[in-house]
Amino acid sequence: MEILVFGTSNQRRLKKKNVSSGEVYKKYDLARIKSPKFEMGIDLIDKLVSQGKKVLVWGMFVGTMQKMTDTLNGMGIKTTLIYGATPKQDREKND
Numbered sequence: 001m002e003i004l005v006f007g008t009s010n011q012r013r014l015k016k017k018n019v020s021s022g023e024v025y026k027k028y029d030l031a032r033i034k035s036p037k038f039e040m041g042i043d044l045i046d047k048l049v050s051q052g053k054k055v056l057v058w059g060m061f062v063g064t065m066q067k068m069t070d071t072l073n074g075m076g077i078k079t080t081l082i083y084g085a086t087p088k089q090d091r092e093k094n095d
Helices: 023-027 036-050 062-074
Strands: 002-006 011-015
16 A cells, blocks of 8 residues: 655655555454444434434445334334435335
8 A cells, every 4th residue: 555645845655564465354243233323323213214304324335224224114214325326216206
C-alpha cells in the first residue's frame, strides 16, 4: 500500500505494509452484532411509529441500513430502503 501525504511545501511518499488479513474477525458473526446506538435507533423508530408518525432515516452504510430494514420488518414495521443502486422505478413506488 502506498500512501501519499500532501503538505504545503512538498509531497512525500510513505510506504505502509497492510498487516491485517481480516482473519481475526472471521470468528465473529458481525452481521448479528448490534451496537447500543443501533438498538436505541430501533427503539426510537418503534416509539415514533407507535405514535402514528412516519420516520425517515438517513444513513451512510447500506449494510447497516439493510440490517435496520430487516430488524424493523421483523417487528412488523413496514420499511422501504432506497439507496444509489435502487432502480428509479422502485424509488417512485407508492404502496
